[in-house]
Amino acid sequence: MQKDLWIRHFRHALKDIRTHRFLHGITWITIVLSVILSGTFILFASNAGDVIASWKAGVRVMVYLEKGLTEKDLVRIKNSLGEMELISDFRFVSKMEALEFLRMRMQRHAAVFHNLPENPLPDAFELRVKVGEQGWDIVENVALHVEKIQGVDDVEYGGQWVGRFLQVIAMLRMAAFGMGSLFFLVSVFIVANTIRLAFYSRKEEVEIMRFVGAEEGFIKAPFYMQGFLLGFSGGLGGILVLFVVYTTLTFRMDATFSALAFDFSFLSLRTAATMVGISAFVGWVGAYLSFRQEVLE
Amino acid sequence: MMDLSKNQIIRMFNVYKAYGKTSALRDISLEIYAGEIVFITGASGAGKSTLLKLFYKGELASQGQILVDGMNLARMGARKLPELRRRIGVIFQDFKLIAGRTVFDNVALPLEAAGEKPKIIEKKVMSVLRTAGIEDKAKVYPPSLSGGEQQRVAVARAVVGSPSLILADEPTASLDPHSAEQVIQLLETFHGRGATLVIATHNRRMISRLKGREIRLENGSIQERLHGSDREMEEA
Numbered sequence: 001m002q003k004d005l006w007i008r009h010f011r012h013a014l015k016d017i018r019t020h021r022f023l024h025g026i027t028w029i030t031i032v033l034s035v036i037l038s039g040t041f042i043l044f045a046s047n048a049g050d051v052i053a054s055w056k057a058g059v060r061v062m063v064y065l066e067k068g069l070t071e072k073d074l075v076r077i078k079n080s081l082g083e084m085e086l087i088s089d090f091r092f093v094s095k096m097e098a099l100e101f102l103r104m105r106m107q108r109h110a111a112v113f114h115n116l117p118e119n120p121l122p123d124a125f126e127l128r129v130k131v132g133e134q135g136w137d138i139v140e141n142v143a144l145h146v147e148k149i150q151g152v153d154d155v156e157y158g159g160q161w162v163g164r165f166l167q168v169i170a171m172l173r174m175a176a177f178g179m180g181s182l183f184f185l186v187s188v189f190i191v192a193n194t195i196r197l198a199f200y201s202r203k204e205e206v207e208i209m210r211f212v213g214a215e216e217g218f219i220k221a222p223f224y225m226q227g228f229l230l231g232f233s234g235g236l237g238g239i240l241v242l243f244v245v246y247t248t249l250t251f252r253m254d255a256t257f258s259a260l261a262f263d264f265s266f267l268s269l270r271t272a273a274t275m276v277g278i279s280a281f282v283g284w285v286g287a288y289l290s291f292r293q294e295v296l297e
Numbered sequence: 298m299m300d301l302s303k304n305q306i307i308r309m310f311n312v313y314k315a316y317g318k319t320s321a322l323r324d325i326s327l328e329i330y331a332g333e334i335v336f337i338t339g340a341s342g343a344g345k346s347t348l349l350k351l352f353y354k355g356e357l358a359s360q361g362q363i364l365v366d367g368m369n370l371a372r373m374g375a376r377k378l379p380e381l382r383r384r385i386g387v388i389f390q391d392f393k394l395i396a397g398r399t400v401f402d403n404v405a406l407p408l409e410a411a412g413e414k415p416k417i418i419e420k421k422v423m424s425v426l427r428t429a430g431i432e433d434k435a436k437v438y439p440p441s442l443s444g445g446e447q448q449r450v451a452v453a454r455a456v457v458g459s460p461s462l463i464l465a466d467e468p469t470a471s472l473d474p475h476s477a478e479q480v481i482q483l484l485e486t487f488h489g490r491g492a493t494l495v496i497a498t499h500n501r502r503m504i505s506r507l508k509g510r511e512i513r514l515e516n517g518s519i520q521e522r523l524h525g526s527d528r529e530m531e532e533a
Contacts, residue, residue, distance in 0.1 A: 208394075208395055209406065212406050218409075
């Protein structure tokens with residue numbers, strides 16, 4: 001019996017959506033746009049979060065050595081680096097290895113390497129500095145210490161742009177939260193008005209249903225279902241549009257991302273499902289508020 | 298004389314109803330027994346419709362007690378209202394049918410509201426439409442029906458849930474004599490199946506045909522209570 005009742009409510013909800021298709025269409029588009037905008041911010045923030053997490057696991061610092069160092073010098077530098085607790089891992093990268101790596105990465109410009117009189121790259125050490133909870137300053141401290149080691153020519157790491165990047169990420173997160181909240185409110189407001197108009201257009205029918213002994217839950221269930229359907233389908237639509245746009249853009253920019261060693265990924269299934277769930281909840285809350293207003297009026 | 302061994306389905310004790318400073322009903326006390334036919338008569342504005350509305354809690358009494366099928370309306374909470382309404386079938390002068398739903402769906406509404414299974418709904422609705430002589434109109438929308446047919450749909454909707462009490466507010470007022478006769482016949486049929494009928498009407502033909510008790514209102518007060526035999530004498 002419950003199943004029959006839900007089917008009945010679903011049928012009536014769809015009928016109402018069809019009857020007021022323009023109004024429901026506008027509401028649906030608003031929800032889709034809200035999900036796309038919030039989703040875009042979340043997409044950037046989550047990918048940036050992944051990048052930061054990988055950095056925290058070990059920031060890469062390149063230590064370039066002076067030319068003409070002896071085997072003894074290399075051992076001395078290696079020992080000095082090994083004594084530093086903040087360095088989680090390090091390895092020697094010979095200038096031959098560095099050149100080979102560069103050749104592989106720049107296969108399209110192979111001609112550049114053919115006419116080189118000698119290998120212009122220096123020997124180097126690649127370090128991993130574990131940031132953990134101690135903050136990004138730790139990388140700078142390590143760099144300053146390493147620079148003082150005799151035989152070290154230059155130390156290269158993310159430096160200042162890491163700090164700027166973190167600021168941008170923090171702003172993105174705040175914007176995601178702010179925009180998400182704003183669109184949440186806007187969507188709730190629009191759904192509430194749409195449901196209220198649909199309810200008023202069936203006011204006479206509702207009165208008749210009350211005369212024949214229908215419970216309030218029975219009368220209002222199709223309207224709650226309308227809100228839920230609008231939110232759910234809007235959420236799903238938004239995620240789908242975002243996925244299509246993401247796939248198209250990443251397909252075109254794949255080469256750029258791989259060159260930057262970025263593993264850019266779409267929203268996880270869990271995040272996407274949560275967004276659709278929140279969107280459906282927004283629809284339900286909209287319907288609830290429209291009836292709250294009816295009671296207050 | 299009234300058979301007092303029968304159950305009272307409606308009891309009213311010193312009921313008043315006022316709209317602001319305008320008094321619609323004054324000191325109404327009455328009893329209606331299960332299985333009876335009762336006509337509420339009186340001139341326009343006498344309070345007939347208001348009295349009927351009080352029975353199904355379409356309006357609240359300003360003062361006094363009303364008991365319908367054992368439920369005290371003054372003490373009854375809003376949650377009990379659907380239960381009361383399901384025990385009562387109401388027929389309106391303007392039919393109050395849902396234009397966007399077929400005849401079948403209109404008649405099925407009280408059963409859907411009561412949570413009946415679709416198969417039972419179909420069986421009951423088709424049975425009552427057959428009795429009302431509009432079985433072939435099941436898939437038609439109300440606006441394409443004549444007034445008489447629409448009122449028969451309204452009667453079918455009122456009785457489909459087998460209510461113990463049927464309230465009819467001027468059920469033949471907007472119908473031609475032929476259609477009115479069909480509606481009277483239909484009401485008679487459902488009364489024969491055990492329902493109590495309370496009808497607000499001006500239709501003397503219906504009153505003399507159905508031979509019920511008559512309560513005459515004047516300016517919101519009960520002016521006269523006539524039984525079938527009293528009325529026959531008065532009319533003679």
